[in-house]
Amino acid sequence: MSSKTEMLLEMLEDLNRASQGNVQASLIISTSQGLPICTHYPEGVDEGLVPEEDVIAGRSMQIQDSTSRVFKELKRGTFVRMLVEGEQGYIIISGAGEDALLAVLTNKKVNLGYMFFMMTRVARQIEKVL
Numbered sequence: 570m571s572s573k574t575e576m577l578l579e580m581l582e583d584l585n586r587a588s589q590g591n592v593q594a595s596l597i598i599s600t601s602q603g604l605p606i607c608t609h610y611p612e613g614v615d616e617g618l619v620p621e622e623d624v625i626a627g628r629s630m631q632i633q634d635s636t637s638r639v640f641k642e643l644k645r646g647t648f649v650r651m652l653v654e655g656e657q658g659y660i661i662i663s664g665a666g667e668d669a670l671l672a673v674l675t676n677k678k679v680n681l682g683y684m685f686f687m688m689t690r691v692a693r694q695i696e697k698v699l
Contacts, residue, residue: 574607576698580691581609584673587687591679593658594619596626597695598670603630606669606699618657619674629662629672650685663688666696 577597585592593614597606608622619625637648653660658676661684665671671692675684 573698577607577695578609580694580698581607584687584691585609585611588675588679588684591675591684592673593676594622594625594674596622596629596672597665598626598629598672600630600633600668600670603627625672625674629660629670632660633662633670650688652681661685661688663692665692666699668699669695671695 581595581597584595590611592611594608594610596608598604599606603626605622605626610619620628632651632653633648636651640646640648648664650661650663653662658674659679659681661673661675661681663671663673671688673684673688
């Protein structure tokens with residue numbers, strides 16, 4: 570593993586620890602290619618509840634692209650972060666500089682305010698590394 574990859578993985582692991590085990594998957598996604606740059610699946614997560622990294626990356630890019638157009642049309646400024654709630658948990662997508670997105674799948678027990686805070690912090694770190 571390269572040192573850059575190791576740093577990115579450590580950021581995702583820190584995000585998982587900060588969530589107190591409520592993160593089910595976290596990814597750093599290239600916005601130019603729509604592919605995962607780095608992925609973290611915590612130990613003990615039920616594989617039946619979490620899709621493969623390519624599926625998460627592709628769907629996250631679709632959501633972000635559509636939302637960015639809506640933000641522009643409704644004059645809400647540029648995309649910062651988005652929360653999508655489902656019966657089983659949340660998808661949180663955050664910008665991480667011009668070249669990346671940070672996508673996190675969580676269960677319903679997560680503290681959303683703290684997760685937003687931590688994701689903003691991690692997104693800034695990702696931007697510096699990339």
